[in-house]
Amino acid sequence: MMQDEIRKGPWTEKEDLLLVNFVHLFGDRRWDFIAKVSGLNRTGKSCRLRWVNYLHPGLKRGKMTPQEERLVLELHAKWGNRWSRIARNLPGRTDNEIKNYWRTHTRKKAQERKRAMSPSLSSSNCSSSSNTTTVNSSPPPRTGETSFYDTGGLEQVALAGKNGEAVQGGGKGYSTDDFWKDIENTIEPLCDGFSEEGCKFSCPSLASPSWEYCSDTLWSFGDDEEGKIFLPYDEGTTFLTG
């Protein structure tokens, strides 16, 4: 009857419980299957999202720590909007969470900038001549594609992405440089070399007990960066590897 209608919107506690049970039974891979057999009337996609973003046992909740914030900034500068990739370096944090954080952070930053620069500047000084003094909250319209999230990181990565290395300043000198300079002023480099491996939780500042707990017990990584997967530990429940 009405059973076939796909449910949308917020999840109820009951649904959560059901989903957790079925994930424990069948693992966190076969989402369509889980969606069907659980009787949740949700799409597999929806189930996966709920699990990944909310129900996953290794998730940290609450505010980002300053360390995490810095890491996000650093990694975003390096990889751009590769949220899942960034998330892999922040155990317990989801791509969605980081994405949201970034969005908030960027907006804040943009507004601070707007406030910081006087209205008069925008009319005359900022027109076209200067590339270093220009403080613009939005990315340059060079590609015509200006996602809300983009603060230059993506472009930097896009420019260099093929080579796998970030462009540092590259001589373009467009306004977002200022943005990152600004950030650099308030944060110190987390990792010197900043190789992909280098940032894999070797940062001493992150070695709080809780982080160790996360990385030692709740999470484990694969060998290479790309193949890194989360393996939540759940008391003898090895449901994720199957």
Add this chain to the structure above:
DNA sequence: AAAAGATTCAACCGCTCGCTT
């Protein structure tokens, strides 16, 4: 104390990629 505005967070959508047949 109430209303308006701003911010945060959870969830959905569409696209892409990789695996299977």
Add this chain to the structure above:
DNA sequence: TAAGCGAGCGGTTGAATCTTT
């Protein structure tokens, strides 16, 4: 080898919550 299918990713939206006036 190509087609189909499912999972994952990034972008976007809207509701809930918090803050300010």
